[in-house]
Amino acid sequence: MVCDSLRADMIRPDTAPTLAALPGIAKRYSGCRGVFPSVTRVTSASIATGCHPGRHGLLGNTMVLDEGAGLVCLSVAKPEFRERMRKATGRTLLAPTLAERLAGHGGAVVMSNVSAGAAYFQDPDGFGHVYHSAGSYGPGLVPVPDAQHLDIQKGEAGDAVMTARFCDEILRERRPPLGVLWLSEPDYTGHKSPLGSPEHLAAIRAADRCVKRVLDTLRGLDDDTLLILCSDHGMETTARTISVDDVLIEAGLKAGRDSSDVVTAPNGTATVIYRARDAKAGADDLQRFLASQDWVGKLFMGAALAEVALPVNGPVVAAVSLRAENRPNEFGVWGYGDIAADLDGREFTGFGQHGGVGPNEQRPFLFVSGPGYRDGTDVAAPVSHVNIAPTVLAHLSLPWDGMDGTPLPAAG
Numbered sequence: 333m334v335c336d337s338l339r340a341d342m343i344r345p346d347t348a349p350t351l352a353a354l355p356g357i358a359k360r361y362s363g364c365r366g367v368f369p370s371v372t373r374v375t376s377a378s379i380a381t382g383c384h385p386g387r388h389g390l391l392g393n394t395m396v397l398d399e400g401a402g403l404v405c406l407s408v409a410k411p412e413f414r415e416r417m418r419k420a421t422g423r424t425l426l427a428p429t430l431a432e433r434l435a436g437h438g439g440a441v442v443m444s445n446v447s448a449g450a451a452y453f454q455d456p457d458g459f460g461h462v463y464h465s466a467g468s469y470g471p472g473l474v475p476v477p478d479a480q481h482l483d484i485q486k487g488e489a490g491d492a493v494m495t496a497r498f499c500d501e502i503l504r505e506r507r508p509p510l511g512v513l514w515l516s517e518p519d520y521t522g523h524k525s526p527l528g529s530p531e532h533l534a535a536i537r538a539a540d541r542c543v544k545r546v547l548d549t550l551r552g553l554d555d556d557t558l559l560i561l562c563s564d565h566g567m568e569t570t571a572r573t574i575s576v577d578d579v580l581i582e583a584g585l586k587a588g589r590d591s592s593d594v595v596t597a598p599n600g601t602a603t604v605i606y607r608a609r610d611a612k613a614g615a616d617d618l619q620r621f622l623a624s625q626d627w628v629g630k631l632f633m634g635a636a637l638a639e640v641a642l643p644v645n646g647p648v649v650a651a652v653s654l655r656a657e658n659r660p661n662e663f664g665v666w667g668y669g670d671i672a673a674d675l676d677g678r679e680f681t682g683f684g685q686h687g688g689v690g691p692n693e694q695r696p697f698l699f700v701s702g703p704g705y706r707d708g709t710d711v712a713a714p715v716s717h718v719n720i721a722p723t724v725l726a727h728l729s730l731p732w733d734g735m736d737g738t739p740l741p742a743a744g
């Protein structure tokens with residue numbers, strides 16, 4: 333179960349009473365950090381495959397493809413992205429998902445209220461069931477009957493409807509080996525209100541009520557279900573919005589707004605920069621320029637791309653985590669970051685964002701409760717979302733070969 337965007341430090345008895353009380357019956361992984369870019373669709377693919385983006389191939393919430401006319405940046409959120417990726421590259425994810433690995437063992441069921449892309453990259457090739465407002469599919473990507481479609485809106489109300497259905501239909505009746513429930517809150521509200529504001533705290537409380545409903549349902553079942561509860565990333569408060577394309581054009585490193593020589597993929601507080609082989613600007617030119625920019629917090633190029641688990645030999649020339657600042661906002665929530673202007677030019681100044689390696693966006697929460705994970709201890713060892721899929725498979729006594737991650741340590 334994923335509470336999208338919930339920072340570990342915002343789980344308090346007054347804001348999230350159910351989650352705050354969990355350490356009594358669950359193991360807490362206080363050393364959990366996110367993947368890079370720390371965005372929903374990438375993390376969804378990492379949870380599904382147990383691999384970092386360099387291995388599973390989904391490199392951002394936006395991603396650059398060559399569909400035959402040169403490099404172009406596309407939003408992974410759109411329902412049609414997976415088909416465009418398949419056409420452009422010959423496949424979707426480069427690593428098998430939990431849904432694929434469980435297809436012969438009873439199948440996986442995913443219910444998600446975030447973007448279509450984040451939902452579909454749990455199971456892009458249709459091995460199990462994925463329910464999402466943009467379209468709900470069964471095995472073979474066959475649409476489910478209309479009466480079974482998940483017709484909800486993002487936000488508290490839709491999350492509550494989805495959670496009730498998940499508890500009644502998936503946990504109580506269908507009992508698949510894997511069920512995934514992905515809430516839109518507090519991400520949906522956190523992107524349009526200040527972190528720690530009354531609106532944001534209400535969204536956290538709403539997500540916490542969904543957690544309570546799942547816990548109450550599982551308690552009634554009295555079985556050996558393993559519950560993994562997490563967020564996909566945290567958030568920082570948006571300080572400045574940088575139009576990275578305009579900055580590169582002005583510096584003579586990119587030909588124009590729609591040019592395919594150097595193409596940036598904005599990912600909130602990160603941007604991933606792709607370079608065509610025949611681009612006029614060389615990697616050295618880009619490195620010299622980016623290193624001089626005050627909005628560039630951390631720069632990863634060449635072999636250093638491996639430090640953030642991105643592919644080093646593809647068209648990605650640079651990854652930037654934008655400048656982070658350690659100061660509190662008006663509600664006492666720490667951490668600011670600059671962001672790269674998104675494809676739609678939306679305004680996020682003063683609101684929550686994520687994507688880079690800032691300390692607060694890289695602080696998701698992670699609890700595991702169930703056989704072997706009940707003793708309430710805190711595990712400080714560094715773990716991340718790539719450890720989740722192997723934990724699921726180990727619990728089901730299935731092999732987890734070929735994954736970047738290993739099962740979450742059960743010992744303190």
Ligand SMILES: [Zn+2]
Nearest residue numbers: 336337372564
């Ligand atoms: Zn998210």
